[in-house]
Each structure stands twice: as structure tokens, then as C-alpha cells.
Amino acid sequence: MLMRYCNGCGDFNKTYKTCCKRGFEPKLSEKTGEYIRPSGCKVKAKKAPSAAVRAKNAKARAVDAFQMWVRYRDNWTCVVCGKHIDPNEPGAKALMHAGHYISRKYASLLLDPINVHAQCKDCNGRQNWEGMDPRYTAYMIGKYGTDVLNYLARKQHEICKRGRVEWEQLADHWEQELAKMKG
Structure with missing residues (x-):
């Protein structure tokens, strides 16, 4: 599973956590099984370093x-x-x-x-x-x-x-x- 983190708080979303300081929760994609940026969050999630x-x-x-x-x-x-x-x-x-x-x-x-x-x-x-x-x-x-x-x-x-x-x-x-x- 590809790990992503929030650009706002830098928090990895391996498990169900709050996505950013604004309190938006990450959503689990049905297609890929990855946590994705919530629709209300303006900060784009980045991939973990390759x-x-x-x-x-x-x-x-x-x-x-x-x-x-x-x-x-x-x-x-x-x-x-x-x-x-x-x-x-x-x-x-x-x-x-x-x-x-x-x-x-x-x-x-x-x-x-x-x-x-x-x-x-x-x-x-x-x-x-x-x-x-x-x-x-x-x-x-x-x-x-x-x-x-x-x-x-x-x-x-x-x-x-x-x-x-x-x-x-x-x-x-x-x-x-x-x-x-x-x-």
C-alpha cells in the first residue's frame, strides 16, 4: 500500500487518523485501497519519498x-x-x-x-x-x-x-x- 502524508501537518496516514490541522479525515479509496485527501482539504497530499x-x-x-x-x-x-x-x-x-x-x-x-x-x-x-x-x-x-x-x-x-x-x-x-x- 502506498503511504501518503498531509502537507499541512506531515502526518502519515497508515491508519485512520485526522488528515490535517483543519480536522478533515482521510478517505479510503475503493479502487486503490490508499488513503486520499478529503474533498474539503485544500492541502494536496504528497507521496512518501521514493x-x-x-x-x-x-x-x-x-x-x-x-x-x-x-x-x-x-x-x-x-x-x-x-x-x-x-x-x-x-x-x-x-x-x-x-x-x-x-x-x-x-x-x-x-x-x-x-x-x-x-x-x-x-x-x-x-x-x-x-x-x-x-x-x-x-x-x-x-x-x-x-x-x-x-x-x-x-x-x-x-x-x-x-x-x-x-x-x-x-x-x-x-x-x-x-x-x-x-x-
Whole structure:
């Protein structure tokens, strides 16, 4: 059965409940067996979020938690220029990015901790417009060795498809890692 909720109160109508704050009661459709918007209610009922929307939300949650974890791992300090941002400063998240060495368009490298490091807004923006900053390459080689560039080049071409459940598990994992890092 398709679940619907009232746009006015956000209440799911799985069972017989009041539809909205105006007191209109939902009606059960004889054809579909779903609860439908009462005729007097001016607010249109919306469908529950689809699986694709839930997957997109889980992916956004995972990426957000991972990127925040990267900022804390690197102590809110840009690996390219050394600029430090106070995490308690208003708008700190916008000033310090989680910059990808190889573009985030490659799904296999999106959440790879070796590929992502804290970068200030200026260094990350410059990298996107002017090409790879040699200082970032020097940092990668200095921290991981020369083999890391070959590893990332190979890994970027791996096929990586994740479903909603995997994104939710990744989101939970990175949220737990972030809590450990902060605590």
C-alpha cells in the first residue's frame, strides 16, 4: 500500500487518523485501497519519498559525514598552503573543504581517505580552475610515497555502484568515525 502524508501537518496516514490541522479525515479509496485527501482539504497530499530519493539522502549524509571527518583528521589545516581554520568559527565548513586529489566524479574514490584531504577554499578552487597544484602532489608523495599516484590512477577506473542500504551503512560508519574523532 502506498503511504501518503498531509502537507499541512506531515502526518502519515497508515491508519485512520485526522488528515490535517483543519480536522478533515482521510478517505479510503475503493479502487486503490490508499488513503486520499478529503474533498474539503485544500492541502494536496504528497507521496512518501521514493527509494531513489531515500538513496540520494543517504549518499548526501555519507558524503557530508566523511568530509567533516576529513576536516577533523587534518586538524582543519590546509595540506597545500598550511592555512588553519577554527572549526568553531561561523562558516568554517565553507572556508575549509575536503579536497579530492582525483576528482570526486569517480565513485570509487569519492570516500577514499587517501584521495581526500583538507584544503582551504582558495586552494581547492584554484585546483579546480587551474589544474592540479604541484604542492598537493608533493604532499601526497611526501605522505604516502610515489606508489600512491599509481594506486589512485588504477582505482579511479574501478566500477563502484552502491545501493541505498550501502549508502546508509557508509553514512552510519562515517558518522561514528566523526563522533570518535570529535570525542
